[in-house]
Amino acid sequence: KQEVTQIPAALSVPEGENLVLNCSFTDSAIYNLQWFRQDPGKGLTSLLLIQSSQREQTSGRLNASLDKSSGRSTLYIAASQPGDSATYLCAVRTSYAGKSTFGDGTTLTVKP
Amino acid sequence: DTEVTQTPKHLVMGMTNKKSLKCEQHMGHRAMYWYKQKAKKPPELMFVYSYEKLSINESVPSRFSPECPNSSLLNLHLHALQPEDSALYLCASSQDLQGGNEQFFGPGTRLTVL
Numbered sequence: 001k002q003e004v005t006q007i008p009a010a011l012s013v014p015e016g017e018n019l020v021l022n023c024s025f026t027d028s029a030i031y032n033l034q035w036f037r038q039d040p041g042k043g044l045t046s047l048l049l050i051q052s053s054q055r056e057q058t059s060g061r062l063n064a065s066l067d068k069s070s071g072r073s074t075l076y077i078a079a080s081q082p083g084d085s086a087t088y089l090c091a092v093r094t095s096y097a098g099k100s101t102f103g104d105g106t107t108l109t110v111k112p
Numbered sequence: 113d114t115e116v117t118q119t120p121k122h123l124v125m126g127m128t129n130k131k132s133l134k135c136e137q138h139m140g141h142r143a144m145y146w147y148k149q150k151a152k153k154p155p156e157l158m159f160v161y162s163y164e165k166l167s168i169n170e171s172v173p174s175r176f177s178p179e180c181p182n183s184s185l186l187n188l189h190l191h192a193l194q195p196e197d198s199a200l201y202l203c204a205s206s207q208d209l210q211g212g213n214e215q216f217f218g219p220g221t222r223l224t225v226l
Binding site: 031032034036041042043044045046049051052089091097098099100102103104105 | 116118143145153154155157160162167168200202204206209212213214215216217218219220222
């Protein structure tokens with residue numbers, strides 16, 4: 001059974017810092033890994049999708065990497081802003097049938 | 113357009129009521145999903161539809177009844193719910209069930225069962 005862990009559970013940084021969020025998974029036989037952002041009481045916003053054959057994806061200030069062999073993904077946020085404050089979730093697709101396993105998320109607070 | 117819409121935004125219902133949640137997407141996606149999310153927890157998969165057929169039911173109680181009337185619409189019919197069913201209900205869609213496809217989520221319906 002796939003297990004997904006996100007560390008740290010919470011992170012507080014001053015504005016302007018570069019930061020890294022971690023996602024680890026136990027079964028390396030994955031189809032893809034997706035990073036989401038969720039604001040309180042809202043839906044999930046897709047940030048980046050990394051296919052199993054890819055090593056990284058970039059979008060603006062965000063960069064996500066994937067190392068299947070070690071069961072790890074990182075989300076790098078450059079020059080953090082207060083608007084980046086949210087919970088960040090990673091989801092690993094290991095089933096053709098449509099199931100994804102989510103981590104518990106990292107709650108990020110960026111202080112002005 | 114990568115939008116998934118959900119109505120209503122909020123719903124309060126008694127344990128004897130019958131209500132429905134609605135989800136819609138116009139991206140031509142053929143896979144649609146219902147998730148339940150409790151506070152400070154990740155989403156939990158409830159149902160998956162593929163080409164309007166139920167593909168996955170994650171042992172969800174029968175008081176939740178999904179329906180996919182066409183490729184753009186997904187409903188969740190609610191009946192005789194319990195207070196512990198109060199949660200954020202999220203709908204998502206993807207191109208199909210191919211493993212590489214991205215999931216897009218709607219804003220959710222906040223359900224409170226009294």
